[in-house]
Amino acid sequence: MNGLALAAAAVTVVLWASAFVSIRSSVGHFGPGALAFGRLLAGAVVLGVVLVVRGGGLPPRRAWPGILTSGVLWFGGYMVALNWGEREVDAGTAAMIVNVGPVLVALLGGWLLKEGFPLRLLAGIAVSFLGAVVVGLSMSGGGTSSFGGVLLCLLAAVAYAAGVVSQKPALAYATPLQVTAFGCLIGALVCLPFAGQLVSQVAEAPLSATLNVVYLGVFPTALAFSTWAYALSRTTAGKMGASTYAVPGLVVLMSWIFLGEVPGWLTLFGGLLCLGGVAVSRMRTRARTGRRPAAAEAAASGPAADEGRPTADLGG
Template sequence: MTTTSTARPATSAAPGRDWRAPAAACTTVILWASAFVSIRSAGEAYSPGALALGRLLAGTLALGAILLVRREGLPARAAWPGIIVSGLLWFGLYMVVLNWGEQQVDAGTAAMVVNIGPILIALLSAGILGEGLPRRLLVGMAVSFGGAAVVGLSMSGHGGSSVLGVVLCLVAAVAYAGGVVGQKPALRHGSALQITTFGCLTGTVACLPFAGVLVSDAADAPLSATLNMVYLGVFPTALAFTTWAYALARTTAGRMGATTYAVPALVVLMSWLLLDEVPALFTVAGGLLCLAGVAVSRTRGRGRGALGGARVAADPPADAGR
């Protein structure tokens, strides 16, 4: 495998005409929403660490195969700090503690706590990356967080809650935010595929202590649970994290984080269609608020790029083509 020492600049399209980055962001949101449905099945047969490792193994194999076919090689040395940070925090810690946390608290509590992640992303990206906090982003995030809280409250009461579970979901939110902010600078020195592949590989290595549990759980797990774990690795991980990185390279971390507030609304819809779980009117209202907030946060002023202010020309990422 060869090493690429220089990043290839992305081709900047005219503002409002490049549909690829918005389409990538939408793909990520849809696939991440579908992950909640699959986790419910796989999580009944696999422990949190085993499920995370199995998912990451499937994702790493899929991404590695594509990387070899495309012959992209290794990213530049400058990308590795961000790759390691995102790999350890987001691919590794986040997936384990979220799986664990959702076994300790009801879905509503988990949704409310984890959804502080986009807020933390906006704050960290403003302080560390100097992205600023546009008014429309703040307003949109406030509306979306309110919607997520409504969804969470409407779903609460269907399971037990514990202090440990709340703490785990809080750790998941912090790990998610730290991983995103760490990944953003790495995308200046490598493609979305490179950054995602080696971030996923880093998370896999970090989760190897769960290998014995994974083997044990796989021996007893039904085929449907194992297939759901593989699905999680190939689509919500390999594909969705790559499309996420592609879009993130072309906008701010704060705006991308706000986009994920559409996930709760899509989870409600998918649960209705796939699991025959009819949502309450309160839940539907919360989902609509989430989508409204995302719409507000994605609006842009004059002269802004297609993804609401991404400075593609001034800060060109590598060729970035969940």
């Protein structure tokens, strides 16, 4: 992965971590579906404007199966399930369960996308997952989580993994901006039944909570999902999934700074393990001759690449 793709992945991780802090400030004022719809609506508006200004147009037909699947499962289902799950379980337990997602991404990517199972990737996943478990246990609040909440967080992890793996093939035919914009729009349509609830809750919520919803739509959704798609189009789904293990460590730091929640030493140790696992998965091996994985060749030689997509251009 080149420097620009690595920077894009870093932006994604930081903004997704900030989303946890923002959600904590809003979840008491908005229902799970209303919060997801408001976030996706704001993101779809921003991405739609950018797409029109740039003349992005409609994605090619062959990209639509991946866009539809990721839009329904990741943009729509994941956000509703996670918001709902976090109303039933504490943040540490939710983070631990949701971080099963990157493991599922790596396994599904290795199987369905023929990305393989590099030893360094598997080692990094093991270290980071251990860190996520440590963070979750250190913040679990004595095991008071509800069984229903645990299932909802697990459902969110599965939806996230399936969405990432379905998005990867679409990026061989459409630009990152097209994939993100239409995926976000589809997610908003899936959450449209919650529109009435959002309107009524906006009328009662403080301005700060409503601004948090807008922030979630513009930055952790519109911007972060775009930088994610850009980086994903230039690396494997497994490596991108492993990158998100940095999120729990950053959430701990942000919660410490912005919410005044001072983490214990065990939590800090777990966060460092998460970051360490990402570092292991990113270690370069000695250059070897031979062909690249089929999924990487498809992304590099697909129609989007043939159209001369600039490497520094998030939209195309």
